[in-house]
Amino acid sequence: MTGMTDRVGLRTAEDDLLPPADWGRRDPASPGTRAAWAFGLLAALLVLGRMWVAPHVDAGALDAWTTIFVAVCVQALPFLVFGVALSAAITAFVPASLWRRVLPRRPGAAVPVAGAMGAVLPGCECASVPVAGGLMARGVVPAAALTFLLAAPAINPIVLIATAVAFPGQPEMVVGRFVASLLVAVLAGWTWLLIGKGEWIKIPSRPEVHGRAGRVEAFRQAMRHDIVHAGGFLVVGAFAAATINVVVPSAWVSAAADNPVVSVMLLATLAVLMSICSEADAFVAASLSQFSTTAKLTFLVVGPMVDLKLIALQTGFFGRRFAVRFVPLTFCLAVGVSVLVGGLLS
Template sequence: MTQLNNALTLFFSLLVEAIPFLLIGVVFSSALLLFVDERKLVAMMPKNPLLGALAGSMVGFLFPVCECGNVPVARRLIVQGAPASVAIGFLLAAPTVNPIVFWATWTAFRGQPEIVFLRIGFSLLIATIIGWVFSSQADLRPLLQPAVAQSMPAPQGRRSRRSKFAQSAEPASELLQSGTFLLNSSGQPMRMEAVGAQAALAASSVTTKPLSDRLQLMLDNVVQELRELGGVLILGSAIAAIVQVAIPREVILSLGQGPITSILAMMLLAWVVSICSTVDSFFALSFASTFTSGSLLAFLVFGPMIDVKNIGLLLSVFRGRAIVYLFALAAQLTFLLTLIINLYVS
């Protein structure tokens, strides 16, 4: 019974911590849809894959959301045809490379300013590299959920026929689905994939609609995305709470004595506890006296990118194998960079 109470306490604490930031991300996502000409935003991004990944990684300074709120924004960018390098760079870097997290980390580690700057630098570097790697996938659709792939603009040379991923998608619901509806001439929502090129043309005119119409559609979009992403957030939070209760923390901490095992232990701890990036620095501070600097950085860098809680959110956008790729690349790069800190800097 005590373990059940602890699990419920952790579950609700994760939800209370995460939902406000999820709401911020959804609002930003809807604002992108209705108040920003996303085609211009995407067009402003560098065409070079490496520079595009770097630019996408730094967009977090404009959209300060944590790992609960970055997924809906990244999904909007993907749906609007943003290059894979830009979308992936933003997805991985935004939870850390933003002014709110910088301020929180500085508050916790003001006595160790190198932790603050290395956290931002490593996060930016890892997100840029992974975004660059994903840019080699010319068409991102095979890595996306069918509903998301269906909503994307068709690649050049394929606009005359539907994508096989669109054909495999579930039948369209009559309800508003996030990122797939626009206002038609009568002010009613219309599906982007149902009207093909007509919707693409209409996208450029959304920002010219009356403010009241745009606000109403924005509200509808916020409600729908909260329903979609809120459900998987609840499931992810429940899994995170169960894992934290089922696995004694002492088992994880007992591994943190050496330069290698300490990094692995803190990466595992970051994955399990799933603490929001705006407050995780205070959690990591409690281990500062017993763990190496590299392992603290591993916790602060890896956790916001991939943790138990946000896997459910990622599954609303990506297929399982894409998440495995993201997880493996982020884990390997984090381990290598923080191991260098342990071996040659600390």
């Protein structure tokens, strides 16, 4: 009877030695735990860098790197914040059905009109993907929505003003960026209209936002998301630009810059890898003074249309089958048109 009492009681001494039923399972780390780990890792890297790297770094090179890094961030930040704020406001408060009403019914005519509409919609590529998805969800032909997706972050007023500030006394960079980017967007839209198939693209569904409270919350969420992500990419881009200017031997950079083909392909590849927001990329391009106008123009045209974060966004919104076709198409058009326009300007 005592044994039975021990078995049906709350716990026994033997039970204390047994592992719980969910022993070995790990709960997902909370955001605070992840932040603590990230902070600890960063602190460890800083300590190790101070002990092992700092003694071998030239003070002049470190000063130059810091100057370039801070200059790129400080110059680009106002344009980045303003662009993200306007993009979030348009996404939250302007109904997507408006764009469907103003586009021509014929798909071939809708493509260039959608490209021209990108000139009046400030925002970075992070915002253009969900806006294009909303247009498709409301019946806009995919080719026109994709043209808008490519044009909006590349030729809107904030990007062009930022380009003019980054390249003072060089209006050809502003004109070249506008012409080349709009031409690439329209050509990509027309090409997709001719060869694109319905099964290649997954059209997303987006619920309507009703009421002022819902729109304000949508604006807040879009603003918070875009500023965190775009700000992070700006820091990465500034880090890369400063590192290229300081760490890479000048002989290597000069050799690449002196070769027209290598310089264009190198900056096109860097534009994809750096993933800089379009409101900020002009300041990074301006800092790459060793390269030709055509190479820097290629950097400015490719970046807002093909970069790592944009590829991820397009894959998430429209599917992998779409991304593996549309990304190479856009990249080839952006490089080819940039070389053509750059040659005419130089």
